[in-house]
Amino acid sequence: MSKKTFNALISRGFDSQLANSIISKGLTLTKLKQSDSKALEKLGIDRLKIESILKEQRPPIPIDTVIKLLYESKRVCCICRDKDRSVVIHHIKEWHLSKDHSEDNLVVLCLEHHNDAHTKKGQSLSLTERQIIEAKKEWIKTVKCVDALTILGLSSHDGGRWDYFNHNRIFEMFLDKSLSNTDYKTTHRVQELGLINEIGTFSVKDSEKTQFYNFGDGHILYYYMKELFNDVLKTIPLIDITDKFNKEDIRALLTPGKFIAFQGGFYFKDLSSSNEGKNQRRLCYYKKDGVKLEFEFDAYEATSNSAWGTHLQGKKVVTPICFVKSVVEEKGEIIIGLSCLAIGSYFLEHQYRQNDDNLQLIKAKFSSYFDEDVDDL
Ligand SMILES: [Zn+2]
Ligand SMILES: [Zn+2]
Structure with a gap:
């Protein structure tokens, strides 16, 4: 090698x-x-x-x-x-x-x-x-924030979107870092609509809907949240492991407390039978070459109906931004326990993935949005 x-x-x-x-x-x-x-x-x-x-x-x-x-x-x-x-x-x-x-x-x-x-x-x-x-x-x-800026670059084209936000965690970081929402395009509008409070976090009550943004002005609130998250993201010393998905690099670079990004074909699986309101637990994982990434998230915090019902279901190429909770080596497999901050979909393809000959072959064969280089559980 x-x-x-x-x-x-x-x-x-x-x-x-x-x-x-x-x-x-x-x-x-x-x-x-x-x-x-x-x-x-x-x-x-x-x-x-x-x-x-x-x-x-x-x-x-x-x-x-x-x-x-x-x-x-x-x-x-x-x-x-x-x-x-x-x-x-x-x-x-x-x-x-x-x-x-x-x-x-x-x-x-x-x-x-x-x-x-x-x-x-x-x-x-x-x-x-x-x-x-x-x-x-x-x-x-x-160079600490270069990887975060790369991910932002991949996200900011027409089709790119954030399909899930861990709102509490993101707001916590927004407040901790004393960031300001005054320059966002949507701040004034969401304030007028009474969707945010004076510190910039949401003032919308949770209810028995499929996903949080499923209401009339939900899309405006999504836009606000996207601006806010992009701001938070710029401050994160993110490690993009997309081109480093091998045991040696993972062992050297990932320890609990680090933030990572990874673009790849993830599996999604419902863990709870509920499909309304909070606590719709969903599992997400990726496994390849003896390394497994996994996290759970609340599908109620999906950012649109298509995110909730299509993008974050089955097996999809996504770009999650996560916090490393644990790194465990068990029977020759490294299992990375994560807490997810946000999941991006339809981002531009990562430069390293574009260089991957294997992927080019697969794309020529299937030309769908699926990633074939993932092991099944
Ligand atoms: Zn020199
Ligand atoms: Zn020397």
């Missing part, structure tokens, strides 16, 4: 371009270990790394740390932020002195800035430890 090889090489001091060129030749770490220094030299690998591969004197950086670091910095150098440059993982306090492989001591740098970090200019280094630490902090902060 090339991603595995990539991480293994990066953890041994390779830069990303060299790692990719080795992978493109069909080589893996095991194969490199089996060859000799001459052959490795031919591949453009320098002496230091050849030794580290053949002798493994320096232990590699733990893969979990590599995955987290590369994810948090989006594989981009924190000094120049140039995404086209090959990058390498650098030890802020040199390895041979610190023997420290912890994330705090590591940073992603391009080759030029890596060189600067090791070159003396007069008394001090061209790029000092302090400069690197500051730049890393700034860059990680900047």
Whole structure:
């Protein structure tokens, strides 16, 4: 698996371009270990790394740390932020002195800035430890909300819509973050209609209808809620795991308390017989390659009749935004217990899914809105 090889090489001091060129030749770490220094030299690998591969004197950086670091910095150098440059993982306090492989001591740098970090200019280094630490902090902060913005981008086209909201949780976040609804297009109108109160949350009573928005001005209230949720979403350090749905990445990136987004073909199943009013419990899950995502939600909080009766039924490609409650590994399967914030439907296809050859084949075959790459329970 090339991603595995990539991480293994990066953890041994390779830069990303060299790692990719080795992978493109069909080589893996095991194969490199089996060859000799001459052959490795031919591949453009320098002496230091050849030794580290053949002798493994320096232990590699733990893969979990590599995955987290590369994810948090989006594989981009924190000094120049140039995404086209090959990058390498650098030890802020040199390895041979610190023997420290912890994330705090590591940073992603391009080759030029890596060189600067090791070159003396007069008394001090061209790029000092302090400069690197500051730049890393700034860059990680900047990219934290990139995934949330990507999801917003996928949602904001004509057909895209939010089919479910966990209203209480979203309002809680809206209030916690002291966000303001004054710039929303619909605030004035929903205020006039008496649908929201002075703090911006709903003042509509729950009743025995199929779904909450099933009343005359429900669609206006939905629009208001959508604006509010999009605002909340922008503040969430979301981890989009759509292109990271494998045990290794999931183990490194998901811990309770994190927020995730994932686009895929989910199954929906009614857990309660009631189809009116609150507490219409519905189960939603996705399972593939030994990883399972699952959550329950109240279908009463669906945002339209079609959401309630069609989009959130059976098996559909959706994009839920969730909070990780638990990560359990059982009999070789990782089960991620989630609490759902919102479910998006008919979003633009995730760029990674578009690149998936398998999916292209399936689409050519079925051309429906179903996703065939999901295991049945
Ligand atoms: Zn750089
Ligand atoms: Zn270095």
